Structure formats: structure tokens, C-alpha cells
Amino acid sequence: MTRTFNPSQPVPTHDPFKVPEGYFDTFADRMMARIAMTAPAAPVFGWLRWLPLAGAACVTALSLFFVEVTAVQGGSLGEASAWTEETSGTSYEDQAYDYMMMANAHILTDYESDY
Amino acid sequence: MSRSSYTLEQLRNPETRYEAFGAMVRSLTPQLYSQIRRIVQYHDDADDVLQNTWLKAWQNLDSFRGDCLLTTWLYRIALNESLSFLQRQHPADSLDNEEGEAARTLESDPYFDGDEIELLLQKAIATLPDKQRIVFNLRYFEEMKYEHMSRLLDTSEGALKASYHLAVKKIEQFFHEAD
Structure with missing residues (x-):
């Protein structure tokens, strides 16, 4: 027997996919029992979608703040800050990262250089 | 109630x-x-x-x-x-593996009751890339209009037609090789 596929022929009416007996009779009850334990996403929590953006804005603001502080201190305490940098090996940028509790500041640096 | x-x-x-x-x-x-x-x-x-x-x-x-x-x-x-x-x-595996897995499982699936041609068609469909598989099913079995499919899948009608055409060619080839 030759087995061919012809898409222009009528689609077979027989459905080869079967379901266990009573599957559709019990599905809705099982599903609704599961749903009863799940709260729908309420619009009141819509503001949470802005949380990552707000976090990023805070980090940017803090970074700008420390850049500004560095510039101001650079004028009057230039020598002292240079000494601090040389002896302690900690730049103001690092201090900013410390302040923001970002222990792996190098990750940010790598990210910036990669992109 | x-x-x-x-x-x-x-x-x-x-x-x-x-x-x-x-x-x-x-x-x-x-x-x-x-x-x-x-x-x-x-x-x-x-x-x-x-x-x-x-x-x-x-x-x-x-x-x-x-x-x-x-x-x-x-x-x-x-x-x-x-x-x-x-x-x-199947995030990154080969088509050969997919085909073998589909054939093995479909034939032994107690909830599949197809004849030889239906089984072969399902095996062929299982070899299609995921999106092509969806387009083929919607068009062939459900006879969905491209216009409706386009809204549903957010894809241009031209791309859907091309996808369906490719799927049909692959299935025809599958049948030819299995014969």
C-alpha cells in the first residue's frame, strides 16, 4: 500500500487522540480546587511592576551623588583623597558600591566593558 | 449547584x-x-x-x-x-532524537487510537519545528484562516503561509521516505 500525504484531501474526521474515561467530567472540579488556592493577580499590586525601575533609579541617583561628592572633595582634599586611595586601595567608587552593599562591584565593571 | x-x-x-x-x-x-x-x-x-x-x-x-x-x-x-x-x-536536541522519542511513545500511548496513516502523520508532525507544528495544526486540522491565525500568533500572514508550505513539504518528504 502506498502511503502518501495530500494536504488538499479532506481532513480525516476520526480523532486518534483519546482521553481517560470521565476526564472532562472531573477536570473542572480538579482545576477549580487548584485555583481556589491561587489568588488572581489584583490590580492593587500593579505598582509592584515599577519596583525594578525604581530600584535602578535609586542606584543611579546614589551613583551620581557619590560622583558629586568625589568632585567636591577632590578640590579641597585632593591630596588626602589621593593618599587614601593609594594606601587603602579603596576608591570612592568602591566606597559607593560598599554603601550600596554591592560586594561584587567588578561584575558591574565587567558588564560595562562587555557592552 | x-x-x-x-x-x-x-x-x-x-x-x-x-x-x-x-x-x-x-x-x-x-x-x-x-x-x-x-x-x-x-x-x-x-x-x-x-x-x-x-x-x-x-x-x-x-x-x-x-x-x-x-x-x-x-x-x-x-x-x-x-x-x-x-x-x-527539547531545548537543543536534534530532530533525530525527537522523532525517535515521538514514535516510541505514540505507538505505546494507550490514549492514541490512530491507524497506520494517522500514526505516520503524527510522527511527521513531531519532526517539525515547534512553531511550524502549531501553524500546521491550526491550518490543516482546524482549517483556521491565515487572517485569524495572524492575530492569534502575532505573525504576518505571509510568514504563516510560508511556514505552512514548508511544513507540508517536510511531511510529504517524511511519508515518501517511510514508504
Whole structure:
């Protein structure tokens, strides 16, 4: 027997996919029992979608703040800050990262250089 | 007594939402299941995807703006869930492995009752890339218009026609090689 596929022929009416007996009779009850334990996403929590953006804005603001502080201190305490940098090996940028509790500041640096 | 009908207003009202949603599940489950089963092919997988579809619909009910039919929205969730499922099933493996797995399981699947040609067709469909598989099923089995499919899948009609044409060619080739 030759087995061919012809898409222009009528689609077979027989459905080869079967379901266990009573599957559709019990599905809705099982599903609704599961749903009863799940709260729908309420619009009141819509503001949470802005949380990552707000976090990023805070980090940017803090970074700008420390850049500004560095510039101001650079004028009057230039020598002292240079000494601090040389002896302690900690730049103001690092201090900013410390302040923001970002222990792996190098990750940010790598990210910036990669992109 | 469980409700047998539902309206969009009832689904939006927190007081009536749960019961109305239950009525919707009872009413639309068979057709959503059929759609999902054609794509994932096995009953257990279809059951998982169907549950995820209803769960997503419930969780995102408030985001349904009503700019399309509720059934179209549900259909879209079901297709996305089916696609996600397929992608999780075989993230980077070869077509040969997929084909072998499909053939082995379909033939021994107690909930598959197809003749030789139907089995061969399902094996051929299983070799198609995920999106092509969805396009083929919608067009061939459900005879869905490209225009409707385009809105559903957010893809141009031209791309869908090309995808279906490619799928048909691959299935014809599969039959030819199996003969």
C-alpha cells in the first residue's frame, strides 16, 4: 500500500487522540480546587511592576551623588583623597558600591566593558 | 449547584468571579484540550499544559482588556503554554532524537487510537519545528484562516503561509521516505 500525504484531501474526521474515561467530567472540579488556592493577580499590586525601575533609579541617583561628592572633595582634599586611595586601595567608587552593599562591584565593571 | 453560564461582567466582579470562571472552565475545556493535545500529542502533557493555561488565565483575568474575544485570548494563552512546553521538552536536541522519542511513545500511548496513516502523520508532525507544528495544526486540522491565525500568533500572514508550505513539504518528504 502506498502511503502518501495530500494536504488538499479532506481532513480525516476520526480523532486518534483519546482521553481517560470521565476526564472532562472531573477536570473542572480538579482545576477549580487548584485555583481556589491561587489568588488572581489584583490590580492593587500593579505598582509592584515599577519596583525594578525604581530600584535602578535609586542606584543611579546614589551613583551620581557619590560622583558629586568625589568632585567636591577632590578640590579641597585632593591630596588626602589621593593618599587614601593609594594606601587603602579603596576608591570612592568602591566606597559607593560598599554603601550600596554591592560586594561584587567588578561584575558591574565587567558588564560595562562587555557592552 | 454549579453555574452553567458566565459573562465578562461576572468574571470581572470579585463576588461572582470564581463561579463564573468555573462555568467557563467547564464549557471551554474540551476545545482547549483538543487544541493543546494536537500540539503536545500525549495526554499527560496535554493535561499539564491545560492546567497551566487555566491557571494563567485566572491569574491574568484583570489584564484582559476585552479588545478580542475571550476565547481568542484563552486560545492564545493555550498556544503560548504549548509552545513553552515544547521548548522545555527539547531545548537543543536534534530532530533525530525527537522523532525517535515521538514514535516510541505514540505507538505505546494507550490514549492514541490512530491507524497506520494517522500514526505516520503524527510522527511527521513531531519532526517539525515547534512553531511550524502549531501553524500546521491550526491550518490543516482546524482549517483556521491565515487572517485569524495572524492575530492569534502575532505573525504576518505571509510568514504563516510560508511556514505552512514548508511544513507540508517536510511531511510529504517524511511519508515518501517511510514508504
